[in-house]
Amino acid sequence: VNGATDPDPSHRINLKACPEISGDTGVCLFDPVAYSQIQPEQDRINLFSRGSLFLNEDTQAYSELGWFFARTKSIGTPGDVIDNGVYNAADPGNLKVHTTLMPADHPDNPYGVARGFRLLTTDFGGRNGEQTSNVIRAITGVQGKLSDWDWDVGLGYIRSELDDEHTGYIVADRLQAHLDDGSYRIMDPSVDRSVIDDISPTLKRKAKSSIALVDAKLSGSLFELPGGDFGIAFGAEARNEKTDTPPLPFTATGDIIGLGYSSFKADRDVVAGYAEVNAPVATFVELSAALRYDHYSDYGHSTTPKVGVKIKPLDELALRATYAEAFRAPGPSESGNSSTYGFTGIGLLTIGNPDIKPERAKSYTAGIVFEPLRGTSATLDYYRIERRDEIVGADQALIIGDAPQSGQTPNSQRPGELPNSTIYYNEDGDLSAVSAPYVNANKTTTSGFDFEYRQKLDLGHFGRISGGLLLTHVISFERSFDSGESFEYAGTHGPYVLSSAGGTPKERARLELTWERAQVSVTGSVNYVGSMDMIDHKGSQLVDNEDGTWSSDTYEGAYYNVDPDGKVCGVYRPDGSAYNGCSLSSFTTVDLYSKVGFDEHWEFTASALNLFNRMAPFDPYTYGGLNYNPSFHQSGAVGRFVTLGLRYTF
Numbered sequence: 063v064n065g066a067t068d069p070d071p072s073h074r075i076n077l078k079a080c081p082e083i084s085g086d087t088g089v090c091l092f093d094p095v096a097y098s099q100i101q102p103e104q105d106r107i108n109l110f111s112r113g114s115l116f117l118n119e120d121t122q123a124y125s126e127l128g129w130f131f132a133r134t135k136s137i138g139t140p141g142d143v144i145d146n147g148v149y150n151a152a153d154p155g156n157l158k159v160h161t162t163l164m165p166a167d168h169p170d171n172p173y174g175v176a177r178g179f180r181l182l183t184t185d186f187g188g189r190n191g192e193q194t195s196n197v198i199r200a201i202t203g204v205q206g207k208l209s210d211w212d213w214d215v216g217l218g219y220i221r222s223e224l225d226d227e228h229t230g231y232i233v234a235d236r237l238q239a240h241l242d243d244g245s246y247r248i249m250d251p252s253v254d255r256s257v258i259d260d261i262s263p264t265l266k267r268k269a270k271s272s273i274a275l276v277d278a279k280l281s282g283s284l285f286e287l288p289g290g291d292f293g294i295a296f297g298a299e300a301r302n303e304k305t306d307t308p309p310l311p312f313t314a315t316g317d318i319i320g321l322g323y324s325s326f327k328a329d330r331d332v333v334a335g336y337a338e339v340n341a342p343v344a345t346f347v348e349l350s351a352a353l354r355y356d357h358y359s360d361y362g363h364s365t366t367p368k369v370g371v372k373i374k375p376l377d378e379l380a381l382r383a384t385y386a387e388a389f390r391a392p393g394p395s396e397s398g399n400s401s402t403y404g405f406t407g408i409g410l411l412t413i414g415n416p417d418i419k420p421e422r423a424k425s426y427t428a429g430i431v432f433e434p435l436r437g438t439s440a441t442l443d444y445y446r447i448e449r450r451d452e453i454v455g456a457d458q459a460l461i462i463g464d465a466p467q468s469g470q471t472p473n474s475q476r477p478g479e480l481p482n483s484t485i486y487y488n489e490d491g492d493l494s495a496v497s498a499p500y501v502n503a504n505k506t507t508t509s510g511f512d513f514e515y516r517q518k519l520d521l522g523h524f525g526r527i528s529g530g531l532l533l534t535h536v537i538s539f540e541r542s543f544d545s546g547e548s549f550e551y552a553g554t555h556g557p558y559v560l561s562s563a564g565g566t567p568k569e570r571a572r573l574e575l576t577w578e579r580a581q582v583s584v585t586g587s588v589n590y591v592g593s594m595d596m597i598d599h600k601g602s603q604l605v606d607n608e609d610g611t612w613s614s615d616t617y618e619g620a621y622y623n624v625d626p627d628g629k630v631c632g633v634y635r636p637d638g639s640a641y642n643g644c645s646l647s648s649f650t651t652v653d654l655y656s657k658v659g660f661d662e663h664w665e666f667t668a669s670a671l672n673l674f675n676r677m678a679p680f681d682p683y684t685y686g687g688l689n690y691n692p693s694f695h696q697s698g699a700v701g702r703f704v705t706l707g708l709r710y711t712f
Contacts, residue, residue, distance in 0.1 A: 075177075077170055078249055089180065094139050097188050098688045100699045102136040121206035130197040138189035141320045143181045143232060147409055147486055147495045149323040150316035157411060157486055157495055158316035159473060160234040165241055170248045178489065179241070185249060186262035187230040189320075194225040211282035217275070224269040226310070230262060232319040233312055237261045265310045265318070275301035289342025298335040304328070305394045322411065328394035331359040348372040356389070360397070361420060364389040380431040390421040396453050396500045409486070409495030410559070412455030419502045423449040429512075437518035444511055452504040457559050459598070459616040460503075460543060461485065461496040467607045467620060468492045479545070503544050510536040525579025533571045549599035555632060555646065555683050556598035558616055562686025564693025565646070567592040581659030586652065591694045593648045596641070596683045597632045604630055618683070633682045647679040649695050667707040675702040 076083065080090035110128040117123055147157025164171050164179040171177065203216025240246035245257050277299035283291035309325035312318045336354040343349055350370040357363040368386040375381075397418045429443030463479035470476075470487040478485045483498035513533040520526055539551040551557055555565040569592035576585040598616040604626050605613045611620040614632050621634045629640040652674055657667045678690040678698025686692045690699045697703070 075173075077172075090182075092182060094688060097137065097139040099137040101696070102134045104135075105131075105133045107131040117204070117206075120208070121204065123204050124202070126199070126201040128197075128199040130195075130199070132193075132195045134191075134193045136191045136193075138191070138230070140183045140186070140188050140230065141232065143179060143183065143234075143237060143319060144489075145320045145409075147411070148313070148316050148318065148321060149411055149413070149497075157409070157475075157484075157497060159486070159488070159494075160319045161473075161489055162234065162238060162241070162319075167244075168241060169244055181248065183230065183232060183262070185253070186232065186258060189228070189230040191229075192227045195222065197222045209282075211280060213281075214279045216277055218277075219272070219274050221272045222270070226267050226269060228265040228310065228321075231265060231321050232262055233260075233317050234319050235317060237319075263311070265312070265321075267308050267310050269305075269307040271303075271305045271307075273301055273303050275299060287342050289345045289348060291342075293340040295338040296336070298333075300331070300333045302329070302331050307395075324395070326394040326414065328360070328397075333357045346374045348374075356391075358391050361391060364391075364420060364422075378432065378434050381429070382431065383428040384426070386425045388423045388425070390423075390453075392418045392420060392453060392500075408458060408493055410455070410458060411495065411497035413497065413499045415499040415501065418453055418500050419451050421449060421451050421453055421502075423447060437520075439516045441514045442511065443513075444509070446507070446509040448505070448507050450505045451502040452506060453500055454503050455498070455500055455559065457498075457503075457543075458496050459558075460545060460547075461498055462493070465493075467605075467611075467613060468609050505542045506540065507542075508536065508539045510534060510538075525577060525582075527575070527577050529573075529575040531571070531573050534569070536566060536568045539566045550601070551599050553592075554595045554597055554599055556616070558598045558618055558632070561693055563598075563618075563684045564686060564691060565594045565684070567594050567694065581665075583657055585655040587655075589651050589653065589697075591649045594646045596644050596646050596681075597630060602630050602632075641680075641682065646681055646683070646691070649676070649679055649698060651676050651697050663710055663712060665709040665711070667705075667709065669705045671703040671705075672697040672701060677701075 076090055078090075082091040083089070084091055108128070108130050110126070112124065112126045114122055114124040143160070143162040145160050147159040150158040162179045162181075164177045166174050166176045197220065199218075199220045201216060201218045203214060205212070205214040207213075237246065240257055240261055245254070246261065247253055277297065279295065279297045281293070281295035283293050285292050305326065305328045307324070307326055309323050310318070310321065313321055313323040314325070316323065334354065334356045336352060338352040339350065341349045341351075348371070350368075350372075352368040353365065354367075355363065355365050366387040366389060368384065370382070370384040372380060372382045395414060397414060397416055424447070426446045427443055429441060431439070431441050433439045457480075461478035461480050461483045462485060465476065465478070465485050468491060470491045470493075472489045472491045473487065474491075475484050475486045477483065478496060478498060480498050480501070480503075483496065485493065486495040486497070488494035511534070513531070513535075515531045516528070517530070518526065518528045536552045540548060541551065541557065542548045549556070551566045553566065553568045555563055557563075557566075569590070571588075571590040573588040573590075574585060575587075576583060597614060598618065603615045604624065605615050606626065607613055607620055609620075611622055612624040612626060613620050614630060616632070618632045622636075622638060624634055624638045629644045631640045631644040633641065635641050651672045653669070653671050654673050655667075655669045657665055659665045676698050678695035680689055681687070681691040681695070682689055684691045684693070687696075687699065692699065
């Protein structure tokens, strides 16, 4: 415990035996690895059926029905009985901060003075979850030919239900009430079970979504061109999308410690139509174009074109290029009455914005296809994608700006640098959380090269060998902000606020080799992910917090004993030195797949992922996994994984 009005760490007192106490904060330390989970327990059942009936030789009716079931059980680390703040729907602009007090007359308080109280909630279990999903998909339609034209008209309905259950979370006022009346004792196994269940009830909700749709397609040829048929296609669709995700109990009023509010409900209609043409205007020139129109009842309409050209001066060589536009409509969580709460060293709350606009994008590609010999092909493509009006959540670096990190009035707040944003300080006067609505704030431009080489060899009596090399090189991944700042992420561990700081490696590659003979095949693959600098963006600088600590300028955390003239990192060793030169090592794994067919019905399959049991590189920067990067190195956390299967086809 520590005094509610006395933030001095040296005044903290441990009421129970503790294996290790932090010399910096005075609090009890524990090992979160003991509660970590590499991947959750999962059960899946998928059933799919399709039937068709020929109405005549040119017309066919069809129906598809599928049921998809999944149950996921996750284990989380026990929480604390205070937090940096959660969303309060009654006051969306302000976080509700929970601070639990140990009453002066509580039997576990030997000091007779009310004190601030912290507790690892092992009495209530980990913050565990179980999600059960049921999806029904039904499609029916009629397709056929009319002269040289193909047509298809279909109806569909998809419905999803998600049962979401969480345990181990604390209702703040109930905990305080049971502390006040003495019915809850610290880590005491004799505490009545009804008290535990009252403080930490099971939180349940059922989320539902559905799509009802009708679509129609028509394609065919209008006339002959020097290079072949002038092809044309038309299509249209109409659909109704419904989403209803209620909040978990108690979160609408911000009463659950460490768990933010998330709820949205939407019902919108979408109508779309498109046309495509393919025009081989010469034996060596092919032009293509497409135009799509979408209308959303909740925001308006968008028209997006696409054009392409393919030139083949030689049978062995082709040049190709495309230009396309795209958009992404705001989702119900981004435009509705909702919030997303995360933790990236500080609390990060993003609030729904009903005035949000859709994202828009332009893409450019240019490439070459080379096939000098039968069975040999190589492609090299350059791409550039520009995405603007990006829908982004609270970005801690932009919200904080030059605001102080510590030394502020305890439990205070101040406006952030972005519109309608807020910065929050905890009971010690240290930066603890930020909040902001979703905004159309960013423009991202990314460019790079994709290379693919394919080779096939016929070995006669010994079968066939085929192989391929796929390589992606990111030249640039640059994000620009309304503030005028621009960050380059290629080769770094950023963006920190995106995808749990998974990072943006410059190189990724995959080498595959397959041997086939009769009903036997074996495939080996080598997977490579390049190294990354453990920093949010190129050119990141250190900021003096003026309390003996330093931070990077994106404020992932505060670090002691850092040499301000040394390497700029997003993380440091406890002694202040840069781990591994501030670099996350590259990662290479080998996978093996095989299958053997016994007859036309039975097939045996076997696979070994991460065959040589490579361990994931140590990654203390990401917050997606505990000291490893699940975005790119998940197989190195799981280890060698062997799967056996038997398939019967009838």
